[in-house]
Amino acid sequence: MESPTKPISYLDYKGEYKGILGWIFSTDHKRVGLLYLYTMLAFFSVGAILGLLMKIQLIAPGYTIMGPQTYNSLFTLHGIIMIFIIVVPGLPAVFGNFFLPIMIGAKDVAFPRINLLSWWLYAVGILIVLTSQFMGDGPPDTGWTFYAPYSFQTATNVLPAVFGAFVMGFSSILTGINFVVTIHRMRAPGMTWFKMPLFPWTLYGTAWIQILATPVIGITLLLIIAERTLGIGFFDPALGGDPILYQHLFWIYSHPAVYIMILPAMGVISEIIPVFSKKTIFGYKAIVLSTMAIAFVGYFVWGHHMFTSGMSGRALFAFSFLTFLVAIPSAIKVFNWVSTMHKGSLDLQTPFYWAVSFLFVFMIGGLTGLVLGSLATNVHLHDTHFVVAHFHFIVFGGTGFAFMGAVHYWFPKMFGRMYDANWANLGWGIFFIGFLALYLPMFYLGIMGMPRRYYDYLPEFHGGNIFSSLGAIVLIAGLMIIFINLVRSARHGTKISEKNPWGGTTLEWQVDTPPTLENFEEIPTITGKPYDYN
Amino acid sequence: MSEEKTHIVPYKTQVIVLFVLLILTGITVAVTRLEFGALNTLIAMLVAGIKATIVLAWYMHLKYEKRLLPMLVAGVVILFLLVLFVTFFDYSYR
Numbered sequence: 057m058e059s060p061t062k063p064i065s066y067l068d069y070k071g072e073y074k075g076i077l078g079w080i081f082s083t084d085h086k087r088v089g090l091l092y093l094y095t096m097l098a099f100f101s102v103g104a105i106l107g108l109l110m111k112i113q114l115i116a117p118g119y120t121i122m123g124p125q126t127y128n129s130l131f132t133l134h135g136i137i138m139i140f141i142i143v144v145p146g147l148p149a150v151f152g153n154f155f156l157p158i159m160i161g162a163k164d165v166a167f168p169r170i171n172l173l174s175w176w177l178y179a180v181g182i183l184i185v186l187t188s189q190f191m192g193d194g195p196p197d198t199g200w201t202f203y204a205p206y207s208f209q210t211a212t213n214v215l216p217a218v219f220g221a222f223v224m225g226f227s228s229i230l231t232g233i234n235f236v237v238t239i240h241r242m243r244a245p246g247m248t249w250f251k252m253p254l255f256p257w258t259l260y261g262t263a264w265i266q267i268l269a270t271p272v273i274g275i276t277l278l279l280i281i282a283e284r285t286l287g288i289g290f291f292d293p294a295l296g297g298d299p300i301l302y303q304h305l306f307w308i309y310s311h312p313a314v315y316i317m318i319l320p321a322m323g324v325i326s327e328i329i330p331v332f333s334k335k336t337i338f339g340y341k342a343i344v345l346s347t348m349a350i351a352f353v354g355y356f357v358w359g360h361h362m363f364t365s366g367m368s369g370r371a372l373f374a375f376s377f378l379t380f381l382v383a384i385p386s387a388i389k390v391f392n393w394v395s396t397m398h399k400g401s402l403d404l405q406t407p408f409y410w411a412v413s414f415l416f417v418f419m420i421g422g423l424t425g426l427v428l429g430s431l432a433t434n435v436h437l438h439d440t441h442f443v444v445a446h447f448h449f450i451v452f453g454g455t456g457f458a459f460m461g462a463v464h465y466w467f468p469k470m471f472g473r474m475y476d477a478n479w480a481n482l483g484w485g486i487f488f489i490g491f492l493a494l495y496l497p498m499f500y501l502g503i504m505g506m507p508r509r510y511y512d513y514l515p516e517f518h519g520g521n522i523f524s525s526l527g528a529i530v531l532i533a534g535l536m537i538i539f540i541n542l543v544r545s546a547r548h549g550t551k552i553s554e555k556n557p558w559g560g561t562t563l564e565w566q567v568d569t570p571p572t573l574e575n576f577e578e579i580p581t582i583t584g585k586p587y588d589y590n
Numbered sequence: 591m592s593e594e595k596t597h598i599v600p601y602k603t604q605v606i607v608l609f610v611l612l613i614l615t616g617i618t619v620a621v622t623r624l625e626f627g628a629l630n631t632l633i634a635m636l637v638a639g640i641k642a643t644i645v646l647a648w649y650m651h652l653k654y655e656k657r658l659l660p661m662l663v664a665g666v667v668i669l670f671l672l673v674l675f676v677t678f679f680d681y682s683y684r
Contacts, residue, residue: 268669304677355669356676368683374676 063572065472080175083168086571089154090470091175096142096150097539099182103137104535106130111494111528114521117513127511128197129212133189135200140221141182143455144313147320148231148266149178151462152259154470156235158564159253161244161582163574166237170230177227185220188213199509201310204291204302208283215284222277225270228316232266235259244563246582250341253562253586257344258323261351265312265319269355273309276302300365307358315354317451319347321458322389325411328465329393330587331560332408333400337587339392346385353382363434372431379429386422390415405558406480410461413488417457421449424499439509442502445495453491460484463542468557472570473549479541487534493527562586597654607648614641 066086073081079091110130113120122130153171157164165171189195196217198207207214239260243252279290280302289295291302322343330337337343359367359375367375393415402408424446427433437443468474497520502508506517513521556565567575618637621630647653652660 268666300680304680308673308677356672359676359680366684367680370683371676371680374679 063568063574063577065568065570066573067472067570069573081172083164083172084573085153085157085164085168085171086470088168088171088175089150089152092145092149092153092178095175095179095182096146099137099141101539103134103142104532106134106137108528108532110134111525113511114513115525116521117515117518119512122511124511125194125197128199128509129195131509132196132199132217136185136196136217136221138451139200139313140185140224141178143317143451144228145178145224145231146317146455147324147459147462148235148259148262148316149174150459151255151324151466152231152235152262152320155466155564156238156256156259157242158567158571158575159256159562160239160242160247161563161576161580162238162242163576163579165234166241167234171234174227174230174234177230178224181220181222181224181227183220184223185217188216188220191216201306202277202280203306204280204283204297204299205293207280208292215281218277218280222274222281225274225277228266229270229274232263232270235263236267239263244580244582250344251582251585254326254337254340254343254347255320255323258319258326258347261347262316262319265316265351265355269309269312269316272305273313276305276309279305300362300367303362303365304358307361311358311361312351312355314450315350317455319350321414321455322347324458324462324465325393325414326389327560327562328407328411328461329396330589331465331558332403332405332411333397334403334559334589335396335400336585336589337392338395338398339388340585340587342388343392346388349385350382353378353385357382357429360429360434363431364438376429376431380426383422383426383429390419390422403558406475406477406484407461407465407558409481409484410457410464413484414454414457414461417449417453417491421446421453424449437502439507440502441498441506441508444508445498445502448495448498453495460487460538465558466564467542467545468552469564469569469571471546471549472551472553473545473547474552474557475541475545475549479537483534483537483541485534486537487531490527490529490531490534494524494531495527497521497524497527561588597651599648599651599654603648607644610644611641614644 066084069084071078071082079087082088109121110127113122113127153165156162191213193211193213196202196212196214197210198212198214202214202218207218239252239256279288282288283290283292283295283297287295289297291297291299293299326337326343357375357379359371360379363372363375393411424442428437428443428446464475464480501517501520501524504517504520506513506520553569555567555569557569558565563580564571566580614637618634621633621637624630626633646663652663
């Protein structure tokens with residue numbers, strides 16, 4: 057029995073259930089966060105292998121290892137896994153769950169049972185999506201966007217995939233509600249809005265998008281189900297529907313979803329940079345306001361996915377203008393991060409490498425986004441490899457790099473063990489080189505006219521594709537080093553009990569390592585600002 | 591929080607609200623029998639909007655909450671209207 061004066065860590069706590077049941081029935085926000093982490097790591101591995109297989113197919117023109125139908129199914133499943141299972145829940149579900157309550161001085165989220173229900177809905181949604189791979193008429197081949205009218209015409213298993221995504225949407229909404237209420241109601245005494253750390257701020261903006269945008273996709277997916285099963289003509293022109301309405305509804309959710317992915321990533325970077333620069337963050341309020349501005353303006357830019365779909369000219373102009381507008385708050389953040397590093401005492405550790413490389417790839421992703429947001433260039437580049445490269449620079453380069461940075465930053469706090477820094481740095485280096493080699497040639501290929509989602513290509517695209525495919529192999533090698541190092545270290549890494557190994561100033565670095573079941577023996581009273589290095 | 595309090599709405603109010611909602615439902619049905627062209631949809635949406643407001647205010651107790659919650663709900667409604675506006679901005683000029 058543990059002594060009441062010395063609480064034990066959440067990892068050692070023995071609750072009502074033992075073994076795996078102690079995890080899947082635990083309402084502790086830290087265990088729920090880790091449940092998400094393990095699920096995501098498993099499916100990320102699958103998604104990454106699917107991506108590698110596609111790149112191997114594209115290493116030469118024509119049939120290499122698969123035919124067109126298999127290729128169509130692979131990019132659909134790759135998209136569904138990476139978007140709906142990994143990056144949309146991503147940082148909020150793992151690190152938001154684990155660290156939000158600790159960073160605002162709370163013992164748990166506002167609704168711990170709903171929090172566990174969110175994970176269960178997420179797991180059930182995944183299982184439903186997986187059934188689409190093994191039933192009846194073969195895996196879906198529509199791409200993750202399920203565009204009408206094809207998604208009504210294909211004989212493949214679209215419905216289970218759509219329904220799985222629908223169920224996962226509920227998980228996202230419940231997490232969003234939980235976080236909004238937690239932040240409103242459970243901040244420690246003295247933690248006013250502008251004394252709250254930046255990661256919780258970005259979770260707050262994200263949570264609102266989760267609540268407000270996800271129902272739109274939920275209803276849209278239900279309309280697909282109604283159209284396929286009942287023959288009601290919402291989107292199919294043959295039934296009197298409008299396929300562009302589908303695109304509107306789909307992107308009303310799915311573009312804000314990109315901000316669901318990227319805003320928490322920006323929050324993570326805002327945590328890492330001041331800690332490893334040993335300097336107070338530059339422009340705290342500007343970062344907060346730009347976060348909320350991105351969340352709001354980002355809601356109205358969905359039409360830039362539809363520039364060639366046949367929208368009215370005035371709508372095209374409006375969406376293009378709004379897209380350029382959203383670049384402003386994004387750039388404000390980048391300037392603030394760079395200014396934070398300026399004249400800082402830089403501590404070159406693994407999380408910092410991930411943060412700095414995030415800046416590099418996010419800038420490329422963001423600026424190429426403006427190329428796509430511009431009407432004239434978009435017409436040329438629409439549905440080419442340029443879009444694939446831009447998207448991966450933002451989502452994999454942005455969210456993925458921030459996720460890796462977050463894992464390496466909070467790992468010692470989460471597990472009470474330290475990873476091998478040399479292997480971690482080596483993994484980062486190889487991954488970074490592989491990432492650039494994989495995606496940079498796609499910009500060139502896209503500009504030259506290579507379309508996306510084709511299993512074959514013209515001979516003039518061969519050079520760029522070889523380079524890109526080799527890059528994919530290097531990237532996977534880097535990933536393996538990173539994963540093996542982290543998984544091994546979680547069990548066998550050097551034990552640490554130091555509360556603050558990086559010299560952070562936010563609350564998670566003032567609690568035990570690893571945290572105790574209720575995080576704080578006594579709820580702290582906040583008097584200062586979150587990043588005070590003066 | 592310590593200043594938590596509940597507000598019990600009397601049965602009389604609940605019943606009055608119920609009848610108002612039923613009357614508004616009747617209006618929605620009646621309007622479908624008249625020919626106002628595109629205005630039919632507008633009227634139906636307007637009545638539905640009023641009904642939703644009544645439900646939010648009395649049945650969901652928004653009327654008795656502090657200002658923050660009504661403001662949040664109003665923000666969501668404004669966002670929804672903006673999304674509708676932007677979507678129909680496309681349709682109006684096609």
